[in-house]
Amino acid sequence: MAITEVERRRGQLAALSIAAVVIIVGVPLWWRTTETYRAWLPVSQIKDLAKLQLHLSADVEVVFARGTVTPEQQKKVPLTQTQDEEHTVDEDTTLRYRYETKYRTATIMEEDAMKKPTAAEADLSLHMLSESPCGSLVVYVIPESSSLLPEDVNVYIGQRRTALVRISAQMRVGKTLEQLLAQLEPQIKQVLQVMSFSHTDITVALSDRVRFRPGNKESIADSMRAFKSSPGYEITFSLLNPDPKSHQLHWDIEGAVQTYIQPLLTKLSPLANFSMDSQTLYYTMLGVTPRFDSSFEAYTLNADSLAHVINPVEARLGSNAASSNPVLNFLLYVPDIRHSPLYIHDHRKQEVPSNAFHSPRWGGIMVYNVNGFYGSETEFPVHVNINMAKVMGVFLAQLRLLLGVQSLSPPPGFLVAPCGSTGLADWELDRLMWSRSVENIATATTTITSLAQLLDQIGNIVINDNIAQQVSSAVTSLQLAMAELEVGNLGFALQYSKEAILASEKAFFDPSLLHLLYFPDDQKFAIYIPLFLPMCVPILLSMLKIVSEARQRRREKQAKKE
């Protein structure tokens, strides 16, 4: 009896130790070998990003020229005011705009500058005096007697970051400075709407995060026209010559690009990198055969058919082999002799005077007729030198639209200075930078949050260290960009937002995420069962037996005690 008891005891111990080995060694071993490597991600910070609270702040300086404030009022300046506006775009996105307005009186040098004969010159010399940083504005309040502005103009918006506001007589009814400021405020607000960010711009820029409510078609059209924010763009000019037998075309594209396009792109260089090239394509026909319109004595292309024009041409344009940036195509089409002259008609069957059209997020096409060179005894081929000034004027306008420089119509009483040789005013660049920073932030946050969501949902994806690093750098850049926006450092904000978008895209499109070790659960069990079932069942059974025996013994002991 004693021997059997010892035997039983030994058996129990053996079963227990095997179970212990399985649990202590086997389970961790199995766990370690089948685990997918997932680097640590800043999940909580990403969750914070899902709720986007953007603070945008702009510094505005309001400078009173001599004769606009009374001496009593003057005593109270300098003075700083802040205005906050809060908008809720949707449940996850809130916007807060803050204008920090500083009021001061003009310095002597500024007074001198404002004595210049024209507004443009005053604008230039004011700009020379103090270079205001990106995103900030200076509004000069000038007396009504000033001859800087024409009669019917109250506000002059310069080429840089300055505006001149003429104070009107009824504004000065109030005695105190506060009253004067209250009178001035609507006008300054209008100036801000034109020269700095406006709510519509920002909401359009947020379109990656926020779905548009239907009914807002015009702004959708505007937002769809411009290219998405990207770290670089390729601009391709193509001369389409479907009839090289009759036309020998010469275009001085190199010189024209240097003269017309390069200044604008240099100005836009903080926004993105641009590269330009050009090519000549022969025997490229439009996708639509133009119809002869006898009333115009010309061939016409209708606006409805324009969508079909480009597809066969696009096959020949070729993609850029050297980079993957979006391409802006500008086509100059010289119609062949059988379809010449060719005019584009709009929806109301009227000739489009520029003879050019553009397609949102794709580029523009211009038809250039050379039928003026056909004489009665013209010898073919005709050598034609293309007037690049005319062509580039159209392409430049298209380029501005496609890059999102909106030429909005100023409110009445406003005079907007014509943009200089660069084709872009400083404040236009600022506006673009505001909306691009916000757009980049919106895109980067959506990319990062959806990546985090995806990684969370599919547990089998391996997360490498470099992806984790990209994600964290994207998150840091995003936080920095938002902080800079809040402070009003527009240049840095744009820089950080670009870094954020680059890092987030890199993480999102990393090919290592595709190496998905995906095994369906049923297959896993099919492989595990032949091994685990015969091993685990005896262990489990003997465990059960040991437990039940121990319980029985305890019961017996209790019975004995009683």
Next chain:
Amino acid sequence: MAAHRCSCWSWLLILFSLSVFVVADIHETTPVNDHHGGVDHNAQTAEQTADQPAVEERRWEATEVKEAATVDAAADIQGTSAPETVVPSSVPQPKDDFQEELVIRPLHSGDIYASFQFRTLWDTDFMRENKVSHYRLFPKSLGQVISKFSVRELHISFTQGYWRTMQWGQPFIPSPPGAELWVWFQDSVTDVDATWKELTNVLSGIFCASLNFIDSTNTVQPSASFKPLGLGNVTDHSFLRYATLPREIVCTENLTPWKKLLPCGSKVNVPPFTCAFFFLKKRGTSMPSVSVLSFLLTMFSEQAGLAVLLKSEKLFHSSFHSQAVHIRSVCQDWQCKTTSWELRQTLNSVFDLHNSGQTKREWSLFKMFSRTLTEACPLASSSKLYIDITDNPQGEQFELSPATSLLSQAVVLGDRRTFSVYDLTQETTFGTVRSLNLLIRWKSNEGEMLRPLLHAERYVAGYGLQTGEIHTLMYNNHPYRSFPVLLLDSVPWYLRLYIHTLSVTSKGKDNKPSYIHYEPSKDRVKPHLLEMLIQLPPNSVTEVTVQFERALLKWTEYPPDPNHGFYVGSSVISSLVPSTVAMHTNSTRERPLFSSFFPCKEESSYFVRIYTEPLLVNLPTPDFSMPYNVICLTCTVVAVGYGSLYNLLTRSFQIEEPNPGLAKRIANVIRRMRGVPPL
């Protein structure tokens, strides 16, 4: 000075306010009396149509040109703004030049060999600091490739079919079956392998081919076989990469992008039939003849010149098809002070005319390409058609119509050939029908062909799936000259070459190679590279054999079940072959006596590169349902072993009383029934 500038400004302003179109937005161009509702309605319908994504994917908008922007910008070009003008007769010489030519050679086998060459020359330097970005005749995509990847020389070919040297002679431009790519990079490239990888990916996009399958396992750096063909005597072969994809299948999707690179070779837009018949009526023809039909087709096609003939449905209906792109830098003039870039696009086809159900041996451009020629490419500085009539000096073999008096002689691949030349830039070439449909009518079938001096073949010998032997045979058919050849073999790593079994024999004797360059393979990293310089004795066969073992692959490396097997790329044999012209010292051809005394008076030897057949090898393939079976089997074995061990360890053993016998048990049952205690 200021006054002068001021006047200049105002003049410009006036000029441009005249010449620039001042356009307002659609909405603004409406006349004032137009009621606004109508405008809005119009705008809305425009948007509605634009929203139909299937029909119109894009929203088209009239471009509004701001006057201010243009005028300001225009003010910048100080006085240089020339309005559109007819260029006077002194047109500035363009810096690029395009030439096209087609050579047709009737082969002795009865096939027709057609070889297109398109050459674009451009005097530019892609490696300058400010990169070249304005393209005219040179294709932009290739120019970008050259400048981005710092390519010194690039040769890419896609070939369907195998060139039969024994039947067809030497091709003008040889190429192996499948795809071949070799590139010399500039010395400025620091990471050649990464650049090569990126380049193959980009090229694979440009040519719609699987070049992205080129990786380190099929790339080699030949030390001697592939020297640059253009300028620059580079010897550092670390900047050279060579790869072949013998399995690549070439078809129309490769031809279309290749054609797109030609200035005159875009897509054909077939006109509606009504239009064609209108034209027929106008010309007063009741029955569309071949030439008229073809004329019509070319008239409406968006292409000109020789590119008209490149119709994929005919080109791929051939025994051999090879298209290639060669980019290199060449001298601009004979002094070679400046260099220019040359892009050569070649397309070679061999048409098998017996196969196409012909009873009469007759051949014409229309039959072969279903097009005739009507004009030269207007952009080409030269556009010529050559017919090889060397074997037909007196017209006894075939008849050529229309005949041409223009003859040209050239030494091609060591042989002096005579060609009839048709200059497509001349109006007279096309005759009265304004169409050139070249016709060859054979008179006799005879004709002997000179055997090519050098040719090679290759095969795999051996049985079973473990080992094998690669045999390469090289024939030197020259009667009395021996010459050296460079043999390049690139064998994938899964054939493990036993290099100690390498043997080279010619005429039954051991032929020791004077130079051997061997790089062993590394599993899954790089292939074997074997280069040898072998002297081929005259009139002999040289056999190179090497044994190999077939490797077992990992289970994910095997191709899907319905596969051909594993391809091994062609061997490349490069050689300077003695010229055939020099061989005929006792030539019966009519030649002046003074010209035929010294045997080596013309180029004594010429360069030939020939490719052997690719090999197809089977590798031992396991049964892929095995892993699960193995899992089940091993698990069962483990479970049985473990189970008995577990039982032994945990069971407690007791001595059981021996079982009573059957009789005793029965007796006990009976006793229990009777109520008597059991035994």
